[in-house]
Structures are given as structure tokens and as C-alpha cells.
Amino acid sequence: MTALSVTDFQAGYDPDLPIVKGVSFDVQVGEAVSVVGPNGAGKSTLVKAIAGQVICLGGRVQLGDDDITGAPSHALARRGLGFVPQTENIFTQLTIRENLQIAAELVPASKRADQIDKMFDMFPDLKERPNALAGALSGGQRQMLAAARALLTDPPVLMLDEPSAGLSPKLVGQVFDTLRRIHETGVTLILVEQNVRAALEITTRALVLVDGALAHDGPTEALRDGKTLGQLFLGQSPERAQA
Amino acid sequence: MSFQAIIDGLIAGTTIGLGAIGLTLTYSILRFANFTHGDFLAWGAYLTLSVSGFLGGLVASLGVTTPLGPFSFGWGLPVSLIIGITLTILLTMALDKLLFGRLRRRGADAIIIVMASFGASMALRSLLEFIYTANPQYLTRELQIAEPLGLGMRATPDQLLTIGLTAVLVVALNLFVTRTPMGRAMRAVSENPALAGVYGIEVQRVIRVTWIIGAGLACVAGVMSGLLVQIRPYMGFDLLLPLFAAAILGGVGSIPGAVIGGLIIGLAEAFAVQIFGAEWRAGVAFIVLVLVLLVRPTGLFGRPS
Numbered sequence: 001m002t003a004l005s006v007t008d009f010q011a012g013y014d015p016d017l018p019i020v021k022g023v024s025f026d027v028q029v030g031e032a033v034s035v036v037g038p039n040g041a042g043k044s045t046l047v048k049a050i051a052g053q054v055i056c057l058g059g060r061v062q063l064g065d066d067d068i069t070g071a072p073s074h075a076l077a078r079r080g081l082g083f084v085p086q087t088e089n090i091f092t093q094l095t096i097r098e099n100l101q102i103a104a105e106l107v108p109a110s111k112r113a114d115q116i117d118k119m120f121d122m123f124p125d126l127k128e129r130p131n132a133l134a135g136a137l138s139g140g141q142r143q144m145l146a147a148a149r150a151l152l153t154d155p156p157v158l159m160l161d162e163p164s165a166g167l168s169p170k171l172v173g174q175v176f177d178t179l180r181r182i183h184e185t186g187v188t189l190i191l192v193e194q195n196v197r198a199a200l201e202i203t204t205r206a207l208v209l210v211d212g213a214l215a216h217d218g219p220t221e222a223l224r225d226g227k228t229l230g231q232l233f234l235g236q237s238p239e240r241a242q243a
Numbered sequence: 244m245s246f247q248a249i250i251d252g253l254i255a256g257t258t259i260g261l262g263a264i265g266l267t268l269t270y271s272i273l274r275f276a277n278f279t280h281g282d283f284l285a286w287g288a289y290l291t292l293s294v295s296g297f298l299g300g301l302v303a304s305l306g307v308t309t310p311l312g313p314f315s316f317g318w319g320l321p322v323s324l325i326i327g328i329t330l331t332i333l334l335t336m337a338l339d340k341l342l343f344g345r346l347r348r349r350g351a352d353a354i355i356i357v358m359a360s361f362g363a364s365m366a367l368r369s370l371l372e373f374i375y376t377a378n379p380q381y382l383t384r385e386l387q388i389a390e391p392l393g394l395g396m397r398a399t400p401d402q403l404l405t406i407g408l409t410a411v412l413v414v415a416l417n418l419f420v421t422r423t424p425m426g427r428a429m430r431a432v433s434e435n436p437a438l439a440g441v442y443g444i445e446v447q448r449v450i451r452v453t454w455i456i457g458a459g460l461a462c463v464a465g466v467m468s469g470l471l472v473q474i475r476p477y478m479g480f481d482l483l484l485p486l487f488a489a490a491i492l493g494g495v496g497s498i499p500g501a502v503i504g505g506l507i508i509g510l511a512e513a514f515a516v517q518i519f520g521a522e523w524r525a526g527v528a529f530i531v532l533v534l535v536l537l538v539r540p541t542g543l544f545g546r547p548s
Contacts (some may be wrong), residue, residue, distance in 0.1 A: 052440065053437060053440070053441070072440060073437075073440035073441050074439075074442075074443050074444055074446070077440070077441060077443035078443050083441050085438065085441060088435055088438060089441075090438075091430070091431050091435065092434070093430065093434050093546055094430060094434070098430075101424070101427060102424075102442050102443075102444065103442055103443065149442065153443075
């Protein structure tokens, strides 16, 4: 069953200058997919545009059976598409609890308290000081809060844009452990990452984006030898890269 | 120097503070300095005056203008104020739909929206002058005796009412912003509107609520000013600079800050009049503003972005 379907998708900040150029792929329910590629390939633009943060210039996006092409981000969050931006992904001037309370507005009133408690159980670091300003959290804890916020609504699909960016190696390990646990709960995961090796470890399928176009779509095993991936990043055709 | 300046300053400061709340909310959520805000005060006062006159003519026999207790106005004024608030909200929503909303959707720079608000401010003011003339008007013509409060200070019941009403409104609004889902959403949009969308917040709805609160408080501030002094088409424009000063002094986005900023500006003006003379009124208030900002650039309650 398809969780997210992207067809001939084009997106960018300027209608005359598309950054994502005709990308098509399907993600099945429960799948974990990494989106990798060189700097400037359009990976972040792709997920931001799917999440309603960047202008969609053409093509079609479906969440399950719903056509969500060009829908505003608040409507997508309500429909069950979770998105964690790369930076500025929490409200630093609100408390940890308030960040979660805002997200909890999307679930029925009777379940809100339970969902917040569930997130505190999943991320015990956040439970220690729920009334502290989120701006006082460390980089890793901020990513935990951002993930907790997105997961609180039990979204069928969760997209994360470079969750390990700017974190120390120790914190990167924590973040990827968390992502693995999230995926084990059955959430469909789409992960944009610069840390390719770590991303390929926790996902089963990889999309390689080069210059805004899809250069490769296949199992992660095929890319773990580094050489193939390097050649794809340099713009070689998938057939030549794998030869 | 007499202590009367304290009462005079508090009374002027409450009007400035209430007006500054709307300005600071608009600035932090819509991200532009709204020059029409002063005119919302004036329009609120005139609309309430019109409703009050209409009520007086319609049901004069029901004692609409007979003073309520120690106050100078009858029950017609509170009723008119509620209708006046509604009309002022409709005016601001119409202005947002016709002007500011269109500019936002087209991605206009903040300076373009500020200049548009400057133009709209002049148009709104001219329209008031055209409809009501430039002659001052009054919500009540009852005379009130200022009662002694101790230490040589005196205030009329109407003046004390405005201080009490401001305190109630500020506490209520602060509870709304800190304890309710919409209040949290407003603070979230104020910090990062794009992220607010990702959290599922409908930013347009938050903007509408911001206009409603700002317009409602502007109308109350205009009526308070009109009740204590007089109503003129330029009353909002004259208050505009103190409103901005109060919002900046308190820290942009802070509701208690706007009110405390308003009180500080009001007190500075009142003491300036007593110590240096009326011509120094605005100057001293701005010197206070500059001195506070030199020590605390984010204002008294503002947080660094």
C-alpha cells in the first residue's frame, strides 16, 4: 500500500527557476527511505515542497489516496504528514510542554494529555524540565523535541530534513537511534541526510538526487560500497555507476 | 512638584498602554509597524459616539444618558462601546482584506506594507474629518468633581474607572495569551510563522484574532481618551508616537511590557509638564525611551530574537 506518491514533481523558490525537476517516486507504508545527494541537489527543497513550505511548480503529490499537491503546511499537518525542518524546528520562546501542547491541538481533546505523556515516555530527557524554555535545550534535545512534536499526532508519514546537521558525533548517534525506534513503531520514514553512511544504515531504500533530478532509486545495499554512491554524486548514469 | 503628576501620568499611560498592546501584537505577528493603529483608536471613539447618539435618539425615554452611579455617562455608553468595538473590528478586517492581506499574499516587503499603512492612516483620518468635521466632540457633557485620594492627589470617578478597566483587560489578555491554545498559537506565529504552519497552526486564523484583539483594545482606548478629554479626528495620530514608544519600551511582542511602557511614557509626560513645561512633554518621554533602550536594547520585557 502506498503511503506517499510523488509524480513528475517540480518545485523551487522562483517559478522560472525550478530546483526539483520532474522527480517521481512512491513510498510504501512502513518503509524507511533516505534521500541523499551532493550539496545543492535539491534534497531539502524536495521535502520542503512536499510539506507545503516551498512553491510547487508542477506534478502531483498524494498522501495515501488524498491529492495534497500545493496544500498549505497546516493542512498537511492535519492530514497526517509529519515534517521536521532542518533548522528552527522548535519554538524556542515557548516551553517544552507548550511546544507539545500546540502539536496536541491536532488530536482529539480526550487524547491530548495521553499523547503528551507518551512523548515524554519516549523522550525522557524532555520530561525532566517540561516547563523550561525550549531555547535552553541542547542541539540533540532540540531534535528530540522536534521529533516528539511531529510524532505526537501519530502521523502515518514522517519526513525529516537533515536531523543530524550541526550535531556532535555522540548526539548524531542518539538521533539515529531515535529514528530507528520511531521506524520500528511502524511510521513511514523519509529522511534527507548529508550523513549518508548513517542514513543508509537505518533505511532500506535510497533515492539519490543529483541536480534536482532522481539519479537512483533502489535498495540501500547497492550503495553501501561508497564507490557507486560517489560516482552517482558525480553525475554518472546509474548503469555506469553500478557497472 | 505635586503628586498629582502620578495620577495624571497613570491616566494618560493607561490609554497609551491599551493602544500599544494592539500595536505590539500587530508588529510581532504581522511584522510591520502599523501606522493606522492610532486611527483605529479615533475611529473606535467616533463609531461609539455615533452609536451612542443613535441610541440616545432611539430610546431617550429609557434613561440612556442618565449617569450611572458616580460616573458621567449612562448605560448607553457601555452598550455603544460593545457595538463600537464590533464596528472597529469590522473596519480593521476590511482594511486587512482590501490592503494588508493582498500585500502579504504578494510577498511585499515590510517597508511597502508600512508605507501602505501610512497612506491608509491619512485616508482614514481624512475620512473622519469629512464625516464628523474637525470640531471636537464629547461622549458626555456631565461635569465631574475630582475626589481627593490623599497626598494631594485627585481623580474623577471616570478617571479611576479607566485605570481599573485597563488593569482588568490586561490581566485577562495576558491569561488568554499564556494559558489558551489560541494564545500559544499567537506566540508561536510571532516567533516563526513558517514553523507554525508545520505544527498545524492556521496562520491566517491567528492573524484574524490579532486584528480582533488589537481593534477591540484600540476602540476601548479611544473611548477612554474621548471620555476623559475629547474626540477629534487627529486624536489617534497625536497618540501614535507615544504608542510606538510604549510598545518599543516594553519590548516588542510583550503585552505586560506594552502596558508598563505606556505607564512609563504617561508618567514621564506628566512629570515633564510639571517640571519643564508642556512644550517638553513629548521630548522627555522620548529621552526616557532612548535611555532605556541604551541599557536594554530589546526593551524592558523583550527577548532577543
